[in-house]
Amino acid sequence: MNRETSGSITDVPGVLVGHHDRVGDGWATGTTVVLAPEGAVGGVDARGGAPGTRETDLLDPANLVRTVHAVCLTGGSAYGLAAADGVVRWLAERDTGFPVGPLPHQVVPIVPAAVLFDLDLGEWGNRPDASFGYAACEAAGTRVAEGSVGAGAGARTGSLKGGVGTASARVGGHVVGALAAVNAVGEAVDPRTGLFWERSPETPDRPVTLPRVTASRLNTTIGVVAVDAALDKAECRRLAMSAQDGLARAVRPAHSLFDGDTVFALATGARELPPGPERAVALDALCAAAADVFARALVRGVLTATRVGDVAAYRDL
Numbered sequence: 462m463n464r465e466t467s468g469s470i471t472d473v474p475g476v477l478v479g480h481h482d483r484v485g486d487g488w489a490t491g492t493t494v495v496l497a498p499e500g501a502v503g504g505v506d507a508r509g510g511a512p513g514t515r516e517t518d519l520l521d522p523a524n525l526v527r528t529v530h531a532v533c534l535t536g537g538s539a540y541g542l543a544a545a546d547g548v549v550r551w552l553a554e555r556d557t558g559f560p561v562g563p564l565p566h567q568v569v570p571i572v573p574a575a576v577l578f579d580l581d582l583g584e585w586g587n588r589p590d591a592s593f594g595y596a597a598c599e600a601a602g603t604r605v606a607e608g609s610v611g612a613g614a615g616a617r618t619g620s621l622k623g624g625v626g627t628a629s630a631r632v633g634g635h636v637v638g639a640l641a642a643v644n645a646v647g648e649a650v651d652p653r654t655g656l657f658w659e660r661s662p663e664t665p666d667r668p669v670t671l672p673r674v675t676a677s678r679l680n681t682t683i684g685v686v687a688v689d690a691a692l693d694k695a696e697c698r699r700l701a702m703s704a705q706d707g708l709a710r711a712v713r714p715a716h717s718l719f720d721g722d723t724v725f726a727l728a729t730g731a732r733e734l735p736p737g738p739e740r741a742v743a744l745d746a747l748c749a750a751a752a753d754v755f756a757r758a759l760v761r762g763v764l765t766a767t768r769v770g771d772v773a774a775y776r777d778l
Contacts, residue, residue, distance in 0.1 A: 469627040470638030470758075471603040473687040475499050475729045478640060479601030480611030480625070481593045487584035489769050490536035492544040492593040493611030493625055495640060495685045496601045498557055501727040503529035504697025505573060508705050509681060509720035513539045513576035517723075522694040526571055530557050531598070532725045533574035534612040534642050534683050537588030545574040547594030575723040577644040577681040579615030582769055605640065608765035609774075612642035612683070618712065618763055619648035620674045622774040626761025628663075628754045632746050635732055639704060639754040641684035643762040646719050647712040650763075650775070659711035659756045663764060669778040674771075681721035682708055684758065686751045692728035696744055701726035703748035707755030724755065 470476055475497060482491025505520045515533075519526050533548050535541040549570045552558055558568030580588065597611065608624040609616070616623030623645065629638035643649070648671065651658055655668025686704040704724045709715040716722050734743045766774045 469605040469629055470640040470685065470687050471605055472629040473636050473638045473689050473729060474731060476687050477601040477603060478605045479597040480606055481596035481600060482611055482614035484609065484614050484769060488587045489582035489615035490579050490588055491611045491614035492533065492535040492589045492597045493642060494548055494594060494597040494601060495532045496598065497530060497727055497729065500528040500530055501729045502527050502692055502694060502697050503573060504694055504701045504726040505723065506698060506701035506705055507723040508716040509722035510718035512721035512723050513542065514574065514723055515542050515545055516571065516573040519571065520573060520694060522698065526559055527694055528559065528571060529573060529727060530570050531572045532685050533572055533594055535574065535576050535589045535593065536579040536612055536615050538576055538578045538580050541576040541589045542574055543591055544589040544594035545572050547591035548572045548598055551595050551598035573725055575683040577612060577616060577642055577683055578679040579644065582615040607761055609767045609769055613762060613766065615769065616642055616644035617772050618643050618645045620671050621763060622766040622768055622772045624762040624766030626758040626765060628757035628761060630750050630754050632750045635688060635690050635747060637688045637747055637750040637754055639684060639686045639758040641682060641755060641758040641762055643682050643759045644680050645682045645712045646680045646717050647714045649712050649759065657760055658713055659760050661757045661760055663757060663760050672773050679719055682712065683723050684755060685725045685727060686755055687727040688747055689729050689731040690747060691730040691733050697726040697728050700748055700751050703751040704755035707752035708759060711756040711759040
């Protein structure tokens with residue numbers, strides 16, 4: 462199916478992105494929030510052996526709540542899950558959440574979250590808290606900064622600096638977008654050839670020599686894939702599973718015991734899939750696109766990252 466590519470996850474109408482980070486003076490960490498203020502059906506797929514997550518059980522198709530209002534991606538390892546509290550507070554102040562009473566403010570915002578390990582790039586104790594999540598929401602909009610920002614501020618990918626990247630594609634009448642904070646144990650660049658594993662329009666053809674450094678063994682790549690289609694929770698999970706295939710194409714090895722690779726899926730429901738047997742065909746095309754855009758987002762995260770401390774960025778090479 463013909464796919465028209467463009468720029469970011471916010472090409473999916475109804476999706477906003479905000480970052481907040483601190484880099485320097487002993488800090489190298491941050492938080493990225495993907496907002497769906499009108500609500501979106503959610504799904505998740507976690508394949509790494511060391512995940513740090515919040516509210517993922519809620520996204521099981523067998524459980525009650527189906528609507529997600531934001532996804533919080535953050536540094537700080539397990540400590541960083543506190544950033545999601547700030548996202549919840551920001552949404553609650555705007556009466557946005559799952560209704561639990563008759564009054565407009567009687568809501569519970571649904572904010573799944575995932576963390577990555579970046580504790581070794583800054584001073585111990587400098588990690589995101591609730592103020593990071595709140596500030597990321599305040600900064601949210603349709604323009605998405607990439608590189609060493611937000612959850613990518615302290616990220617690394619193998620021997621290189623990692624970061625946040627985003628991409629999107631049009632599949633038929635639908636838009637599929639992805640945002641990834643790439644912080645992997647594995648390399649995005651093949652050490653033998655100096656070229657990216659994933660070959661896409663963004664990847665340079667000029668080989669580089671990777672620096673000889675000891676890579677961190679405590680990492681995680683986290684992200685979100687979004688679509689404007691009307692999907693149920695099981696179909697959202699399938700979309701997230703497909704995005705993980707894009708991760709496995711772009712980073713090697715992937716899904717290791719030391720990674721906490723977790724991908725969320727959001728379906729805004731703006732456009733229906735065709736009925737009957739054609740529904741499965743259309744869903745399969747969206748899943749294939751999810752793998753593509755997530756792989757491209759990972760590449761973008763490495764290409765746009767900048768050096769932090771002693772961790773060199775691809776652009777430095």
